[in-house]
Amino acid sequence: MVLEATMIAIDNSEYMRNGDYLTNRYEAQLTATEFIFQNKVNSNPENTVGLLAYGGNGPQVLATLTTDFGKILSGAHETKIFGENHFSSGIQVAALALKHRQNKVQSQRIIVFVGSPISESEKDLEKLAKKMKKNNVAIDIINFGEEAVNTSKLEKFTSIINNHDNSHLVTVPAGPRLLYEVIASSPILVEGGFEGESNDFGAGSFGPDGDIIDPNMDPDLALALRLSLEEEKARQERESQDTNKAEASAEKPESSEGSSKPNGKDDPKNEDSEMKDN
Structure with a gap:
């Protein structure tokens, strides 16, 4: 099992109010954040996860690296939606938080949600990608909501930072599948994963009855995800x-x-x- 410290960077800009993802972009993002946290901690008990918001007036660390899901949940739900996307500064603050991890053996990873237009030029993003690669920081990007504007920039960014397939870009258009469902079957959480309809999502992703979360591992999250599916x-x-x-x-x-x-x-x-x- 990979030993990692992961910072999840969420987008809390005004664009996240849009309702093209259930129930809106922000809530879809939070559900996916909860899912990612549980996946990371369940895959290795020594993994730690932190949370950062990079909209508003600028990046803000909501929870430092932890194994306590309550701290992540509290930070996520106390965040307000306002302002603009600050992608580059958000990545740099997340990298700084990873640098101060207590266990230096942990590899560094940032998982960033992008649900609003990125204002940085491709040249600026190229510099940022090279800097992160030099510092051995892997970055997974979840591109949703504004794919038409962001995809080309993010593809180039990912191609530069990618080192032996350690970074991934997952583009999720609005549709019948929930955001976290697509992430569950993507390379972000599954080694050699893919987007598509399949039950082969890797060990630990599904419970004995086909649930995405094993109820025996986390009954509260399993119930929340099931209720979300039933509501949809x-x-x-x-x-x-x-x-x-x-x-x-x-x-x-x-x-x-x-x-x-x-x-x-x-x-x-x-x-x-x-x-x-x-």
Whole structure:
């Protein structure tokens, strides 16, 4: 098992209010953060994870490297959404936090969520990537929400910093799959992982009943993730029902208009009236 110190950098800029990911980009990011934390700690009990937010007025360390999930959760939920993306400074502050890790044997890794446009030029990102590579810092990037703007920049950044396949870029377009589900099957958490529908996500990712988290390892997180999936399924079913009702109501006036002939000869009342007159 790899011994790592990991800093998770979350995006808390204004773009994270968008609702194209359930329930919005920020909440989808927090669920994925919780999942990543549990995965890292479960894979090696000596692994540590920290949390940093790099939106707002600038980077802010929310939780130093720890194995206490409560500290990560508290820091994440106390963060406010405002301001802009500060990608480069966020990476540098995260690297500084890793430098001060207590166990120097741990390898250094940053997992950064990018859900808003990156303002830095490709040249600036190239310098940053070379600096991180020189300091032996691996960086995994989760690119979502603004893929059209960021993908080309992040692909070049990842190609420069990548050292023997230690850094990865995972692009997650909005769609039916939840953000953490895609991350669960990606190389960020699974060695040789991939994006796609499969149950082969690596040891420790799934429980005995096919749950992404083994309930015996972490019952609270397993329940939270299951409820999230059920809510998403219920939402999709409601949308499908609403669509069917809308289509039915749109067709109803046409059918009633064609069948209703109050003044026509085919009306039974008119026929009775004519027979009486005769």
